[in-house]
Amino acid sequence: xxxxxxxxLCLSALACDGGLEPPTTAVQVPMGTMTGLIxxxxxxxxxxxxxxxxxxxxxxxxxxxxxxxLQGRAAVHPPIGDSALVPFFVDSLRFIFVLPAGTYDYVAxxxxxxxxxxxxxxxxxxxxxxxxxxxxSSVEVIANDTTGGVNIDVDFNNPPPPPFP
Amino acid sequence: xxxxxAILLVFAPLAVAETGSxxxxxxxxxxxxxxGVNVLIQGTVRGTTTSASxxxxxxxxxxxxxxxxxxxxxxxxxxRSANVKEGQARxxxxxxxxxxxxxxxxxxxxxxREQSLQDSPVSMAVMDATEIARRNSVTIDDALRYIxxxxxxxxxxxxxxxxxxxxxAGSRVLxxxxxxxxxTGDTGELNFETIPVGQVERVEVVKGASSALYGSSALGxxxxxxxxxxxxxxxxxLRTYGGFYSAPSFSQWVWGGGTRFLDGQALTHSRTIGSVxxxxxxxxxxxxxxxxxxxxxxxxxxxxxxxxxxxxxLFTSTFNILHQKRTSFLYWKDLTHPLTPPDVQxxxxxxxxxxxxxxxxxxxxxxxxxxxxxxxxxxxxxxxxIGPSSEGSRSDVIRGxxxxxxxxxxxxxxxxxxxxxxxxxxxxxxxxxxxxxxxxYMQAEYAVAPWFKVTVxxxxxxxxxxxxxxxxxxxxxxxxxxxxxxxxxxxxxxxxGFRSPTVAEAFISTSAGGFPIIPNPNLKPExxxxxxxxxxxxxxxxxxxxxxxxxxxxxxxxxAGFTPNFNGQFANVTRAQxxxxxxxxxxxFFDRSSVLSLGYTYVHPKDVTKNDILKYRPRHMLYAGxxxxxxxxxxxxxxxxxxxxxxxxxxxxxxxxxIIKDGEYRVDIYVVDLRFGYDFAPVDLPLTATxxxxxxxQYNYVELIGNIAPPRSIILTLQTSL
Numbered sequence: 001x002x003x004x005x006x007x008x009l010c011l012s013a014l015a016c017d018g019g020l021e022p023p024t025t026a027v028q029v030p031m032g033t034m035t036g037l038i039x040x041x042x043x044x045x046x047x048x049x050x051x052x053x054x055x056x057x058x059x060x061x062x063x064x065x066x067x068x069x070l071q072g073r074a075a076v077h078p079p080i081g082d083s084a085l086v087p088f089f090v091d092s093l094r095f096i097f098v099l100p101a102g103t104y105d106y107v108a109x110x111x112x113x114x115x116x117x118x119x120x121x122x123x124x125x126x127x128x129x130x131x132x133x134x135x136x137s138s139v140e141v142i143a144n145d146t147t148g149g150v151n152i153d154v155d156f157n158n159p160p161p162p163p164f165p
Numbered sequence: 166x167x168x169x170x171a172i173l174l175v176f177a178p179l180a181v182a183e184t185g186s187x188x189x190x191x192x193x194x195x196x197x198x199x200x201g202v203n204v205l206i207q208g209t210v211r212g213t214t215t216s217a218s219x220x221x222x223x224x225x226x227x228x229x230x231x232x233x234x235x236x237x238x239x240x241x242x243x244x245r246s247a248n249v250k251e252g253q254a255r256x257x258x259x260x261x262x263x264x265x266x267x268x269x270x271x272x273x274x275x276x277x278r279e280q281s282l283q284d285s286p287v288s289m290a291v292m293d294a295t296e297i298a299r300r301n302s303v304t305i306d307d308a309l310r311y312i313x314x315x316x317x318x319x320x321x322x323x324x325x326x327x328x329x330x331x332x333x334a335g336s337r338v339l340x341x342x343x344x345x346x347x348x349t350g351d352t353g354e355l356n357f358e359t360i361p362v363g364q365v366e367r368v369e370v371v372k373g374a375s376s377a378l379y380g381s382s383a384l385g386x387x388x389x390x391x392x393x394x395x396x397x398x399x400x401x402x403l404r405t406y407g408g409f410y411s412a413p414s415f416s417q418w419v420w421g422g423g424t425r426f427l428d429g430q431a432l433t434h435s436r437t438i439g440s441v442x443x444x445x446x447x448x449x450x451x452x453x454x455x456x457x458x459x460x461x462x463x464x465x466x467x468x469x470x471x472x473x474x475x476x477x478x479l480f481t482s483t484f485n486i487l488h489q490k491r492t493s494f495l496y497w498k499d500l501t502h503p504l505t506p507p508d509v510q511x512x513x514x515x516x517x518x519x520x521x522x523x524x525x526x527x528x529x530x531x532x533x534x535x536x537x538x539x540x541x542x543x544x545x546x547x548x549x550x551i552g553p554s555s556e557g558s559r560s561d562v563i564r565g566x567x568x569x570x571x572x573x574x575x576x577x578x579x580x581x582x583x584x585x586x587x588x589x590x591x592x593x594x595x596x597x598x599x600x601x602x603x604x605x606y607m608q609a610e611y612a613v614a615p616w617f618k619v620t621v622x623x624x625x626x627x628x629x630x631x632x633x634x635x636x637x638x639x640x641x642x643x644x645x646x647x648x649x650x651x652x653x654x655x656x657x658x659x660x661x662g663f664r665s666p667t668v669a670e671a672f673i674s675t676s677a678g679g680f681p682i683i684p685n686p687n688l689k690p691e692x693x694x695x696x697x698x699x700x701x702x703x704x705x706x707x708x709x710x711x712x713x714x715x716x717x718x719x720x721x722x723x724x725a726g727f728t729p730n731f732n733g734q735f736a737n738v739t740r741a742q743x744x745x746x747x748x749x750x751x752x753x754f755f756d757r758s759s760v761l762s763l764g765y766t767y768v769h770p771k772d773v774t775k776n777d778i779l780k781y782r783p784r785h786m787l788y789a790g791x792x793x794x795x796x797x798x799x800x801x802x803x804x805x806x807x808x809x810x811x812x813x814x815x816x817x818x819x820x821x822x823x824i825i826k827d828g829e830y831r832v833d834i835y836v837v838d839l840r841f842g843y844d845f846a847p848v849d850l851p852l853t854a855t856x857x858x859x860x861x862x863q864y865n866y867v868e869l870i871g872n873i874a875p876p877r878s879i880i881l882t883l884q885t886s887l
Contacts, residue, residue: 012804018863
């Protein structure tokens with residue numbers, strides 16, 4: 001009996017360990033901020049607006065949104081697990097996008113037009129400083145700094161060329 | 166032949182030609198009368214309970230010699246022989262010896278009739294009202310956490326690895342209240358909150374597939390909540406508790422809510438008016454919650470009316486209503502802020518009302534047959550403000566059952582019955598659907614010899630739910646019990662189980678975390694086959710132990726998951742096999758003033774389809790508890806260990822969904838609860854006080870990913886009875 005009680009006492013001592021605790025930040029990824037204005041034209045019907053996100057891709061052309069995000073080569077605003085979407089049916093929207101510092105070759109508004117989250121995406125607008133829509137402009141995000149003027153014009157009736165294969 | 170359903174057995178004296186009566190007094194060792202003692206005539210369906218003055222009377226007993234069994238929780242069982250003569254009253258005076266351990270409790274769930282635990286061919290556990298009260302359980306599921314082989318993921322019960330976590334939709338464990346199924350019509354979940362915990366006499370848990378008697382949902386086991394009988398004398402009990410949660414363990418976790426309190430009150434009054442017994446119960450509870458946006462308020466009312474129509478006919482009705490307002494805390498913001506929900510969940514509310522109406526009629530036909538007819542209506546209704554718009558649901562379940570239990574010479578018993586159910590659901594998230602089913606079952610218990618019993622049974626179910634394919638099930642069972650010597654029972658059993666899909670699983674259509682959840686009109690029932698061998702050994706008056714080896718094979722398991730397009734959906738996706746071993750022991754020591762309980766369960770829950778371990782199942786569960794009584798003080802300690810859940814839904818915690826940030830953080834669970842109690846009876850106060858310190862060492866853990874368990878809470882409970 002004494003052995004049993006002693007064993008239980010030892011096991012109970014494990015409860016003093018504390019268990020879960022706040023995670024320690026192992027590697028601090030330097031973050032920067034991108035700001036700008038999105039201007040919308042010709043909103044489509046709601047049944048083709050399953051989701052709308054601002055996506056910054058490291059390289060152009062990207063493979064597809066999910067693969068790029070999964071492999072850490074793209075940042076999404078609002079985050080993809082967040083049910084808050086970019087608002088629909090507004091004329092324009094100012095955004096503040098906090099993301100890892102670095103160069104982003106392609107910044108676009110991605111529209112999920114169908115029910116499939118893996119395939120039903122297209123670019124509805126992209127950041128571009130000139131009229132050559134085949135090669136978008138890149139954005140440099142500096143650590144602990146803000147890169148402004150990332151303005152994107154979205155015309156749902158006249159989207160840029162599809163970047164996804 | 167063991168005794169029969171005690172709930173049926175409170176009948177008034179009757180003087181009939183060629184019959185006699187048995188009456189008497191039951192007292193404790195110090196001569197105090199003992200109320201509530203079960204008095205049962207072995208080998209018949211007759212019995213009663215003692216009054217507040219310890220007296221009992223059984224009349225209309227056919228002439229002959231009988232064995233009378235006396236049992237009461239906390240006392241050793243006693244047997245007396247009585248020779249009943251025509252027109253005479255046989256008088257007995259019985260002294261019960263106190264015992265901290267009930268080595269051979271009486272159960273009713275394994276065979277739909279009362280029997281000794283050692284006569285059950287399947288593994289069972291019993292938790293009585295004393296244990297439930299000692300743990301200051303606000304809901305029954307709090308108490309279930311200490312039954313060997315049982316663990317809970319939030320409020321979802323898992324018996325020996327049968328269930329993982331299905332987000333409240335569907336349960337592989339069937340819950341009964343006084344033998345009547347008590348699951349909601351929409352989600353098919355167990356509804357612990359609606360049970361008036363202060364009115365629970367005991368909880369019985371059957372471990373293993375039990376569909377051969379209980380049909381759908383009894384895939385992994387059965388929980389039967391037995392409510393208290395109505396005492397003959399007027400009684401009023403007031404119970405009140407209040408307490409608070411300790412501050413978070415880390416400064417980063419403080420969210421600004423200050424000290425969080427919880428409190429509750431329950432008032433019970435029972436009396437007998439004429440021959441009609443009446444019990445009224447009302448309770449309220451308020452819990453601020455230890456997390457932000459995590460409060461709940463609950464009001465519960467319960468009425469039980471027992472009407473003896475004759476000496477052999479009894480009509481019992483119960484009505485139960487619950488109203489609850491609570492918030493909805495789905496998961497944490499992250500482990501740096503585990504007590505705070507994501508911003509989008511702030512302000513989510515759920516308001517629900519549930520009521521349950523049941524009636525039961527019992528007829529005792531002589532000394533060798535009981536007939537029971539019962540019915541129930543269970544309505545659940547809720548509205549929530551989760552998501553972009555308010556959603557609501559209303560479900561109704563109506564059930565009926567008729568059964569008979571027949572005794573034959575030689576101790577053979579036959580139980581047979583028919584059941585039917587009608588369900589209707591009207592909800593924003595899963596639409597309007599209706600369904601129903603019929604079933605019939607039969608079970609024969611054959612006493613090959615006094616030391617060897619065989620149980621054979623089967624149940625046929627036909628279930629039809631809206632547009633799903635109708636399904637028919639035949640579920641057999643076989644069990645044997647071998648008693649090589651007094652106090653030793655070796656058991657072996659085989660049983661099949663099944664569970665029909667619930668409305669929620671088949672027809673849900675909503676979105677969560679920005680992703681759609683789509684219906685699956687092709688869902689099929691899931692099935693299981695359970696095998697078990699075990700042994701129960703009583704060691705004198707102060708020890709009992711039990712060991713079991715078990716295996717369950719599951720097919721077409723319904724699991725929540727994601728389609729290739731990342732749509733959430735319930736589907737028949739998995740074949741599984743769960744093997745394991747379980748051992749438990751209860752020991753009295755220090756002259757039986759202290760009791761030690763131990764239970765260990767190992768399960769290997771294998772996902773055969775994916776050759777991986779099943780999700781949300783711990784492999785190791787170890788429970789230990791000790792209760793010591795020193796004079797009028799009680800000191801109790803409970804320890805609970807569950808190994809880290811090895812597999813979860815990775816989609817929730819990894820990109821691209823990554824819905825629950827830091828959801829991969831989980832640890833082994835080590836929890837210690839401590840209780841002090843004092844009985845003021847020696848100073849002539851009808852008052853008991855209990856101080857509970859739950860999670861004494863403030864161990865931080867999760868049962869469900871993204872949901873940290875409560876920190877230390879300190880609760881004082883006062884109870885007075887008039």
